[in-house]
Amino acid sequence: MTNQDEREERADRLRERFEDGPAADGSTTDESQSTPSETDMTEESGDPMSGGSEGAVKDRPSVLMYLPEEIRQELDIRFDELNAQHKRQYGEALEKNRDYYPAVVEAGLTDKDLKEILDL
Structure with missing residues (x-):
């Protein structure tokens, strides 16, 4: 296409x-x-931090963020680096909205390592 x-x-x-x-x-x-309630999201995935990975991205609630240009650029560069590692390891690309952005937020909220969340 x-x-x-x-x-x-x-x-x-x-x-x-x-x-x-x-x-x-x-x-x-x-x-x-x-907008689904937090209870609805928890029931679907069993874990509110998992981002509801079973459903389609379009079914998730959305958040619009205004980031400084330097942070946005670093976010994109970091995605490219992690995506390359993921492609080498698993043979498929990460998706920004489904995989990367929720993992970045989870890493920030839980102090987990981003690579650990993405299974790298």
């Missing part, structure tokens, strides 16, 4: 999501517009 095809597919998904919008009574019909 080309980059153009991927962009068009993403645009179509976004268009479908936002064309439906909320119902007239204020209720929503799209489950993605509601």
Whole structure:
């Protein structure tokens, strides 16, 4: 699939999501517009720190962070380094949203080693 095809597919998904919008009574019909509670996340994965790895990334709650440019660059460089190690060890790439970002946050919150969390 080309980059153009991927962009068009993403645009179509976004268009479908936002064309439906909320119902007239204020209720929503799209489950993605509601945020699961911490209890729901814990029940799904059994561990709130695991990030719910069984489900799709799009089913997880999202967090938008504004990072200084230097930190963002270092985050990207570190991802590239760890991704190369992971590819050599397991023959497959890490995914930033599914694997890397949750591991970075978990490492920061629990003082665990990032490589240990990613199984490197």
